[in-house]
Amino acid sequence: MRTKYSDLYFGLSDAVNEAKQDPDHFFRSYVNINNVVDEVTSGRRTFVFGPKGTGKSALGLWIASDVDSVCSQVRDAASLPLADIPNLQTGQPAGVERTVTAWKFILLCNYLTLLRRDNACSMTNAREVDRVTRLLREYGFMGDASGKALLKVATTTVAIPIPRAGSVYKKESKSALNIFSLIPYLEEWVSSARSPNRHVLFIDGLDSIYLNDPRYDESLAALVQAAYRMNQNLGAAGATGSVVLLLRNDVFSRVSLRLPDSQKMRDDLGVDLDWRILTGSAGRNAPLFKLVNDKASAAAEESVTVLDYFPAKIKVGNGNREIPTVQYLLNLTRHTPRDLLRLFEEIRKVEASNVLGQGSSQLSAAVIREGVVQYSTKYFVNAIKNEFAGYEGGPEIAQDAVTALQYLGSQKFDRIGFRQRLREVRGTQVSEQEGDRLLKLLFFAGAIGNLVGNDSYMRFYHRRDDSEIYLRGGLILHGTLCHAWNVPFAT
Structure with missing residues (x-):
């Protein structure tokens, strides 16, 4: 019998800590x-x-x-x-x-x-x-x-x-x-x-x-x-x-x-170091999933394909729509190993708790959904805040910027709407220059992206190269933050 999903190993958030605490798994799964x-x-x-x-x-x-x-x-x-x-x-x-x-x-x-x-x-x-x-x-x-x-x-x-x-x-x-x-x-x-x-x-x-x-x-x-x-x-x-x-x-x-x-x-x-899967051609065979599989396999001492524990498609929204699992999982990340590994780890914790029951061969929809919520609230929101480390004004500014996003109440927004919410959070006027600077920081952190076309649910792009955020166009909140704050997904 294959290893239970609840017994799989997905490493630690920090490679430095993992290399010290569990060097065998770290080096074997690189x-x-x-x-x-x-x-x-x-x-x-x-x-x-x-x-x-x-x-x-x-x-x-x-x-x-x-x-x-x-x-x-x-x-x-x-x-x-x-x-x-x-x-x-x-x-x-x-x-x-x-x-x-x-x-x-x-x-x-x-x-x-x-x-x-x-x-x-x-x-x-x-x-x-x-x-x-x-x-x-x-x-x-x-x-x-x-x-x-x-x-x-x-x-x-x-x-x-x-x-x-x-x-x-x-x-x-x-x-x-x-x-x-x-x-x-x-x-x-x-x-x-x-x-x-x-x-x-x-x-x-x-x-x-x-x-x-x-x-x-x-x-x-x-x-x-x-x-x-x-x-x-x-x-x-x-x-x-x-x-x-x-x-x-x-x-x-x-x-x-x-x-x-x-x-x-x-x-x-x-x-x-670009792990993006820009098209569906690589899919589950892409380097990003190879890393996940290798890490889990090294710990289990057997060949593991993590996606085999998931259904082929995931129901979203009101349940009338299904999308491929690979696409669903990647859209919850910024296409980085750390994000994807943390997502699988939070789902593993839910499965290991037995609170929602354990599936014999595949994870249940309830376990996956709860794991996504735990990942969104416990990891992703704090990961966004951590991107502000060293920013002038300290953690208070980061908290204000993230809270303003949360108060938007909509996945689609623009710079004017963000500045209005930031003003409400602070209780003071916010200059256009300061509002735009914080939006750029949120863009670099992977919290927001430019809105491309009308099909916004799958059109988030995390910054990777020299292209700048276009502040005068439409903006979109990362879908994982919608999960964390119960913000309705745009249609």
């Missing part, structure tokens, strides 16, 4: 969509784009722990004081180039740490590399304390003493190196390193949505530029690795205005 692993480890792709929940962190973790002949590490930039990095004293005048230098220094420090973890890696001037590495570690630039170190040295200049003996620094006339003058040596050391292994440094934690802080934009744009230049140097030298940034599409689009080479970066070096 889906290498579009061969992204080889593209990244080879150095052909150094920017990985995708909204939250598409597996950017999972990619880094899986490569770091489960790919032979690859030494890699995932560094979380969320702990770094991004807005303060432009103040890092590199020995240069304040400005864009100093910020780029600061980021290049941070990347080189972390990349050098990665190289020194590889026992098979050989480097020229190894003794001097070890001395400088030790000094940088004492300053705090290597390891988990780097955030505090950056704040500490924002008002002072780092000085690396030059040894009196030796020929490494024979061109230098001073007794110490600052960050700017040290970087060429760091670049030379990492570029000349040789090893039978590849080295990949992942920078994660850059998923914060609009922060409305120009210093954040300046800092993040400089990070992208620094990584781009560093990878060019590593590639030209035939080095053993690269730096990979894990970025949201919309965050990159925002800072790309500050990057002269942004289009080349995206076209030549970027890869999108």
Whole structure:
């Protein structure tokens, strides 16, 4: 007999937590969509784009722990004081180039740490590399304390003493190196390193949505530029690795205005983790469902096809209309692994509770409906709010925006109607500019979309590329929020 649906495993919401708590299932069920692993480890792709929940962190973790002949590490930039990095004293005048230098220094420090973890890696001037590495570690630039170190040295200049003996620094006339003058040596050391292994440094934690802080934009744009230049140097030298940034599409689009080479970066070096099923041709064989099946199969230790537990069609509305189950389930998500896995998990919890009875071979309509309600109210609404992390104004603004959507009482709406409800929620006037800004944030979060045509029930599009929301046209609320708030579906 096959495993009961109530006993299936769909993982945790956060890949980091799952990799720590249940590494066996996490690594066995990873889906290498579009061969992204080889593209990244080879150095052909150094920017990985995708909204939250598409597996950017999972990619880094899986490569770091489960790919032979690859030494890699995932560094979380969320702990770094991004807005303060432009103040890092590199020995240069304040400005864009100093910020780029600061980021290049941070990347080189972390990349050098990665190289020194590889026992098979050989480097020229190894003794001097070890001395400088030790000094940088004492300053705090290597390891988990780097955030505090950056704040500490924002008002002072780092000085690396030059040894009196030796020929490494024979061109230098001073007794110490600052960050700017040290970087060429760091670049030379990492570029000349040789090893039978590849080295990949992942920078994660850059998923914060609009922060409305120009210093954040300046800092993040400089990070992208620094990584781009560093990878060019590593590639030209035939080095053993690269730096990979894990970025949201919309965050990159925002800072790309500050990057002269942004289009080349995206076209030549970027890869999108795109799980969308834009047509019905792939259906249940699409990568998104393969991931779900692989995760469940790994835990059950048998081949599992999750959709076999569901009826072929689901009744919607007043019960007079049926739609294919694949279409029904996907329309409850934003076409991301996290959303779909959470949906299956909430349905599993309802089935496991026995409150609505257990089906012998297929899930009952009552179990599916209750699972959808639990997913909509417990997961999806909060996932939308979490997309506002770091937004100026804090969680109160996010709550106001979501409450205004809820008060609309209709799936179809326009910007004027939203602004009116937002004003009612706040009890104060709301400018057109502020209302539009919040609508853009809700669009990026996947809560709303542009209304396309009249058949609105199946026409929600979650933002994935550079297309902007059209605020002067009709807007539509995500169907899952209609389930959560009991909003009538548009007809």
